[in-house]
Amino acid sequence: MGLGIYIHIPFCRKKCYYCDFPSFAGYETLMEPYGTALSMEIEEKSLLLEQLGPADTVYIGGGTPTALPLGVLARLIGKLRRTVPIKSDAEITIEANPGTVDEEYLHALLECGVNRLSMGVQSFNDTILRAIGRIHTAEQAVRAVEMAKSAGFKNLSLDLMYGLPGQGLEDLKTSVETAMELAPQHISIYGLQVEDGTLFARQQEKGELRLPVDDIVEAMYDYMTEYLPDRGYVRYEISNFALPGYESRHNMGYWTDVPYLGMGAAAHSYMGDSRWNNVSSVEKYIKSVETGLPYRENEELLDRETEMEEFCFLALRMSAGIDKRAFQRKFDCPIGSVYNEAIEKMKARKLLEETEDHIRLTSLGMKFGNVVFREFVF
Known part of the structure; x- marks a missing residue:
């Protein structure tokens, strides 16, 4: 049946204006203790994972996992690989943002066993990047992808977005064409959703958020769904395109009823007829793991x-x-x-x-x- 493992790293350098994920900026002092607590949870779950069988996929997401110091992240991945049964041909993905990785960091990820890199670019337009709160520039994004390829990554995914403030159809075309020049194996393109609790939601309430009109957003959608398949990228899911054989195996598990076990603050788990999540507070998660208190919540037996x-x-x-x-x-x-x-x-x-x-x-x-x-x- 298969099994996926998800590891949540809830840290980022800066909270993007559209993001409602459980991620936090300014928590640098908690990174080391979080790594220790997560290692303890991995150890605690090792018996369960042995019973479930070897994992087909591992996905390290966030937040921005590469916001962690390299030593902390390398120890976490090493602990996971030593403790948890993982298939020899498993897909092991990590999310990374341009501006948080260099050549040394990328080489180290490969040496740790990571074989798929998902790069959160979102746009190759500096004005738009600033408007959505990203910390990198278009030039840094291009350089990060080039470094990843030079380091040896053969399975590279880029995230782009459309319907962003100040974005026109030509802006999206330029970003998609730039992505094509970088020749990733996989591209995800997401339409902006203004989520409650985000800066964009507060701006929208005040009438300060200027988004493209619906006709332009639809034209963006039509463009990408025609252009990418013409370039050999198969649309295998609503927002995801891949060269044949490079579909995200982990995400396909979510869509095809494959069980997955999440570890880390706010991580979700699903085991066929039940699901739950860990507490989202980083401080509470660390304290609970260290002291042996429960940190699992919202347990639900599915009807x-x-x-x-x-x-x-x-x-x-x-x-x-x-x-x-x-x-x-x-x-x-x-x-x-x-x-x-x-x-x-x-x-x-x-x-x-x-x-x-x-x-x-x-x-x-x-x-x-x-x-x-x-x-x-x-």
């Missing part, structure tokens, strides 16, 4: 309907869609016996298409995925 909902709308994010046989195996009933009305309704609107084995979004459905997903919620 059958919730499992069905999530199985469907997560699978529909992928271009392959819902595997009807997998649904039958998991729930012991054909998908049509549960969702026939929703499926036929979305097919009539040209948002879904059905084959013998799969139900998937059409090109139009990819654009209006949330409309389809709502139909699969009881």
